[in-house]
Amino acid sequence: MLKIFNTLTKKKEIFKPIKQKKINLYVCGVTVYDLCHIGHGRTFVVFDIIVRYLRFSGFKVNYIRNITDIDDKIIAKSIKEKIKMNVFTTSMIKEMHKDFNLLGIIPPDKEPRVTDYINDIIKIIIHLINNQHAYINQDGDVVFSVESDQNYGTLSRQSLTSLQSGLRIPVNNMKTNPLDFILWKISKEKEFSWDSPWGRGRPGWHIECSAITNVFFKNSIDIHGGGADLLFPHHENERSQSVSFDHTSKINFWMHTGVVIINNQKMSKSLGNAHLIRDLLKEYSSEVLRYFFLSTHYRHPIHYSKENLNQAYRSLKYLYLALCNIQPHSNDEEGMNFQIEFYDSMNDDFNTPKAFSIFFKIARKINFFKKKDVLKSSKFAFRLIFLANSLGFLLEDPRDFLQQKTILNASIVKKIESLIERRNVARKLKLWEEADNIRKELISLNIVLEDFSDKTTWRKK
Secondary structure (H helix, E strand, O other): OOEEEEOOOOEEEEOOOOEOOEEEEEEOOOEOOOOOEHHHHHHHHHHHHHHHHHHHOOOEEEEEEOEEOOOHHHHHHHHHOOOOHHHHHHHHHHHHHHHHHHOOOOOOOEOOEHHHHHHHHHHHHHHHHHOOOEEEOOOOOEEEOHHHOOOOOOOOOOOOOOOOOOOOOOOOOOOOOOOOEEEEEEOOOHHHOEOOOOOOEEEOOOHHHHHHHHHHHOOEEEEEEEEHHHHHHHHHHHHHHHHHHOOOOEEEEEEEEOOEEEOOEEOOHHHOOOOEHHHHOOOOOHHHHHHHHHOOOOOOOEEEOHHHHHHHHHHHHHHHHHHOOOOOOOOOOOOHHHHHHHHHHHHEOOOHHHHHHHHHHHHHHHHHHOOOOHHHHHHHHHHHHHHHHOOOOOOOOHHHHHHOOOOOOHHHHHHHHHHHHHHHHHHHOOOHHHHHHHHHHHHHOOEEEEEOOOOEEEEEO
């Protein structure tokens, strides 16, 4: 029985899809003004394993992840680089896809760009104005009135009174209430604006998600997700305008991923402590990054450090070492108790740290039976691979992972294999001193050798 922590109710609840075995899942995507950092990586790897596990469990998931391709930061960047906005955003989306593919993130079913849904946004805004949920300010901007929604603050558990003037948001005489937010912003730049009943302009940030979810799901969503930093004001505002537009709007579960902490500070581009996904992938394989992102429960903050990344590598190395020189053998019984434990862990609000601990239990069984009962060891290997694959792990050949060929320079790999070949020739000719010197050279490169009767294999230390 799957239980998910619902941000709206602040408790774990039994998950029941709106339609049997079919799940509508929406996740707020990237604002494409720059390259993706590990904060993006953490959030979207989390929802990647959620989608994988739900499908593994027999659900049909309709996964939509939007792309924000109109925003102040995007406009500023395209102007600075003297590139047309649509050309700039298209290039950034291409880079985002490159990073996510390298991380092993499966693509969503649809990935709508906000600028393709301007007419849908305008229709919702017209409805909100007509029903007195929005007004036009002195500048001609369309603004949502938070006081028109008596339940405003429900999602983030903050009362409207506690959020009032001066507490969190500066007073703005263009708004009736300082918490009111822009639905449509009048713009002077022609390239960054669209025609509307209120003049040329562009949509505010929050309205885009209401429009897209209405188009794809008719505001009937099983799970709505995103990073914890989106809870307020973005998700609070989105929930408010969606319900104001359609009182039958239904979002059963809200899910939020924890932030990334670096040196006791939240990771932020404004603080200059953001690490790009592609930079880390030069040092660590995608599975290591995925393991790191999931080694802490998704709702909790995760602490970034080289030591924690190295620990993730060591953990995966242990699992891959267990699978070395083992031919997995399909079976219906061996390790089934571990499979039940795995389901119990993942059904408990996608508890990946606990699921990982079960992988280690199976790996210890593999190692225990390697010299005692090869067939039994092979059956446990099959179970480990079957369960780990469901979350996007242990997909590589064990030797390839242990040799780190995906991140090692090709010339280094060529040098290692050349040295091993020379050493094998020396051993064959019984030139033991030369063979020993070559082995020492390989050790200096952090290479571990394993000699078998018919071959020599290697891996990174």
